[in-house]
Amino acid sequence: MEETLETIQARHRKEQRDLQSRITNKKKNATKKTRKGVNDECAELERQLRERQERELAVFNGEADGEEGDGGDAADGKEDDGTEAISTRLEDASLSDVTTAVTTKPTTEKHPQPQQPPAQQQQQPAGKKRNRQKERLARRAAEQEAAAEAAEAEAAGMTDHRSIEKTYLLREFEANDLVEKEIRPDGHCLFAAVADQLEQRRIPLLPVSEAGDSSPSSQPSAPQQQQPPPPYRAVRKRATDYMEAHPDDFAPFLDEPLSSYVPKIRDTAEWGGQLELAALANAYGVEIKVVQDGRTETIEPSTSGNGGAEEQPRERIWLAYYRHGYGLGEHYNSLRKKG
Structure with missing residues (x-):
């Protein structure tokens, strides 16, 4: 069934909400070391979704010409097929797959890296689980060390x-x-x-x-005598x-x-x-x-x-x-x- 403009726009809004939800979760779980990579990854996801949706609207409105294809498919009359394939791949891709693609290949790379076999992808964890207790202990140790250094600096300037x-x-x-x-x-x-x-x-x-009350004559016998x-x-x-x-x-x-x-x-x-x-x-x-x-x-x-x-x-x-x-x-x- 051919989509109308209203259904395309509704689907686009849902895709944007879903993407925003994934981005929010990804940033929430990011650590200080991975934050930059996560931000780059989220920006790439937003760019890809925006370009795809613009192409879909252009195709629906008849504004796309024969040269706007993916990898030369438009020259063969396969523009719609290429757009549909891109849409399907992005909708089906999981967040861990996109993470692997963005972190292993810079956005300026022209030649794609060979993808790992599905079995190998499943063996790699999606991300290292945060140890919150260890982070709290490390943060507390850092605060104590900073307080000790501040106390030493203050003591050095104080009068002895x-x-x-x-x-x-x-x-x-x-x-x-x-x-x-x-x-x-x-x-x-x-x-x-x-x-x-x-x-x-x-x-x-x-x-x-x-003092006379505690004289030897008034004291009890030796076994009963108490310590003065x-x-x-x-x-x-x-x-x-x-x-x-x-x-x-x-x-x-x-x-x-x-x-x-x-x-x-x-x-x-x-x-x-x-x-x-x-x-x-x-x-x-x-x-x-x-x-x-x-x-x-x-x-x-x-x-x-x-x-x-x-x-x-x-x-x-x-x-x-x-x-x-x-x-x-x-x-x-x-x-x-x-x-």
Whole structure:
């Protein structure tokens, strides 16, 4: 049955939709390495379909002359047969066949390459299946490597605060004839460093009345005797006892009630700071020297808290304060006199 103009145009629209669908799928499955070849292939498919449809319309309208054939078929009166053959071949060709033709032969090639036998064509895969998990892992590794390089570049341009801090501290240690005693960075470092300083000067950590409770005569027999608490526990208790006895000196500087702050300092690994140093200086009646980056701070006991002890020479204890030297944050070490 001879096609009318409406049926030809309808068929052309369907062929264009089908071709566009194949092109979309092909581009969607393209990788970075195959994208250029896929784009060239799609352009070739569109060109072939457009030329064929134009020829069909020209034949239907009687505009094609005897010289517009395929391979000289028009000279033999076979123009319609050649057009029909081209249409049939393009409609029946699969996307993998066109891919093989375009990728193995440039568009400027004049002589066609010999086609492979059908059996050999069936053995070749249509395309390598994408490994999306491998692509994600590779992309993540590349992002991590780029982040590491950016961090290194940023670190190279940053001030080395740790080195500057250590240089100053070592200079102060030498000037004051001090050596550093490392304290474990476990949250108790301030109280453990003060305990080490007090023990070096034979200053009792607890008042005599409280220390008597732990005398050997009051302890259980050897099989039942428990390990004594670490010295920092006694220092924590002494600091909080003083804070509870002088609430007006500390409560205004807290963001929470003193009643909840004191148990936290006494019974947990909460870090100590400026308030605890002031409490310890008054509780033990000592002068505390804190060597830190750029300066040495002195914390002296107040007159009201010494009970007359200021008339006698005060003991002086030394601490080293690190802001940058430890990965967990701020830290205190004990500083002992040489020899």
